[in-house]
Amino acid sequence: MSIAVSLVGSDDRDFVAKLRERGFRAASVALSELEAAHPMGSKGPDAFVFDVRGLSRLPREIGQAKRQFPSAGIVIVAKALDPTEMLEAMRMGVNEWVAEPLQIAEVDAAIHRVARVTARPMMGKTIAVLGAKGGVGSTSVAVNLATALRAASGQPTLLMDLHLAHGDAAVFFGVDPHISVLDAIENIHRLDETYFKGLVTTTKAGPDLLGSSNRPLQGGVEAMRVRSLIEFAATAYRYVVLDCPRSDATMIEAIDAASTVVVVANQELATLRSASRIANDLRMRCGADRVKLALSRFDPLSDIRQADVERVLGGPVKYVFPSDYRTAVAALNRGEPLVVEPRSRLAESFEEFARDVAGLPARPKETAKAGLFGLLGGRR
Ligand SMILES: Nc1ncnc2c1ncn2[C@@H]1O[C@H](COP(=O)(O)OP(=O)(O)OP(=O)(O)O)[C@@H](O)[C@H]1O
Ligand SMILES: [Mg+2]
The missing domain is CATH 3.40.50.2300 (Response regulator)
Known part of the structure; x- marks a missing residue:
């Protein structure tokens, strides 16, 4: 047509x-x-x-x-x-x-x-995850979302690290891919399903990974190429999760191809200032419906409450991930996303997030599964 x-x-x-x-x-x-x-x-x-x-x-x-x-x-x-x-x-x-x-x-x-x-026929759902400031936990969110989506839906899922050089999503999966997202962008004209499958790394946790490059980036890349790559991935996978750098105009333009953009913030003033600017820009670009707000490392005792965050950011916080540094770092050091070991509140919150994105019903609160031993075994 x-x-x-x-x-x-x-x-x-x-x-x-x-x-x-x-x-x-x-x-x-x-x-x-x-x-x-x-x-x-x-x-x-x-x-x-x-x-x-x-x-x-x-x-x-x-x-x-x-x-x-x-x-x-x-x-x-x-x-x-x-x-x-x-x-x-x-x-x-x-x-x-x-x-x-x-x-x-x-x-x-x-x-x-x-x-x-x-x-173009698009079948997959693409979720872009963008941190409002460095270190807020956006890669943790992206990696765990992809892993939980794969587990909950059983559908092919891809995590794409859009930090073209020196991104760290691969570390979270405990893999060291030799082919990167940069190779895919440079060979965009060759993309077909077989070639693409050769570019990705399978992970023990479930999702496929198109990781970041270890070589430095020479010059820039065109947003159209990144966008074509994202669109292509969405024809090969049911879910594509993008770990996005926040201060790269090309990437912001390219994530226009995503069905949902999740802006990750925390309860710090500097982050909230930046989150407010980013969320407003994205709402203008992509339409308010596609932009969702998430709070990472949530501390219920913080002076800045969820309602304050919502006022500053001009919209509801759709997802909240509790603060649990020990669990987060232990998983990182094991080289596996923390949802693989589903006994923490943090893992549960990532699972709920994935079920919401996939349109699956929330899992009933399982007292039976956890039981007293589950609670004793470190359920936080
Ligand atoms: N919910 C959480 N509670 C406590 N610590 C967390 C949580 N999520 C992530 N962390 C820890 O915060 C640190 C930064 O996380 P992560 O790398 O995901 O952030 P980022 O926003 O991707 O950072 P960067 O800007 O470097 O890309 C890591 O040590 C991680 O284990
Ligand atoms: Mg990161």
Whole structure:
């Protein structure tokens, strides 16, 4: 089926005809009619092309379109490449920017890049985990989520370490992969299921791992390549969990392909400041529904309570993981995710998290299974 494109706010009469000549199902919509043309709850186009050449600033309707149709790609056609406006556009969730002199082939290529997200069959659920500050426990959350998802659902699950160099997810699984996420990105054109299976490392805990590289990163990588990799992984696995670096704009752009983004914070002021900024940016980019808040190393006696956190972050905290340093570090030193040894409250909280993500019913509180011996055996 051809790609459905909504050309918004264009004074250029030939533009829509040129898009149709290129094989797109294109319709021209005035800015003021955007809402009427694409009402809430409708399917929406595969891509929006906002023609802003006649405007003095970016219209707020861009953000509105992104929030309402988070999986539709957005291309801007502008007079020039203006870095300030481009940055603002990126924050609004724009994926591509094409400037004058306008080449229809360039617009065509940009639409194909952004519309791929919806045009491609996706079966897996992708959960991106992002720490609001260093050391909050986001890799612990990602690794244990992947392990618990695999165990609870029995479905193929992949943990992808998106720290392109020197990430530590492999350490949590006690493995030392020789092929990394960087190799996958560099060979993106070769990706098929067999090749991909050769890139991942199987782990004793259950999930497959596409780990980080030990070689330093030369230059940057294009967000589109990372995004293609994530999309590809979601066609091969039921669940794909991404351990994401927080301060990498390319990665933030790439995790647009995720179904859910979990921002991990804790009860420290500095972390909360950063979490608030990150959560707001992500809500603008991906739509508020896809962004969930989690509290790691939760201390019920802290001066900062859950309600305070929710006020600062502007939304409910969906997942809470208790503080239990001894259990966390012991598992790390054993080289296995802590949910493999399910006798702690922390492991239970990761399991509940996974069951919620997978849409499985919560496990009934099992007094029988734990029993008195279970309690004596270290149930915290
Ligand atoms: N719930 C918890 N309670 C206590 N300690 C924890 C908890 N979760 C993780 N830790 C410990 O905190 C440390 C940092 O955890 P982790 O590596 O998961 O954080 P991170 O956010 O991924 O850090 P980085 O920014 O380096 O990537 C580790 O020693 C880990 O064992
Ligand atoms: Mg980490």
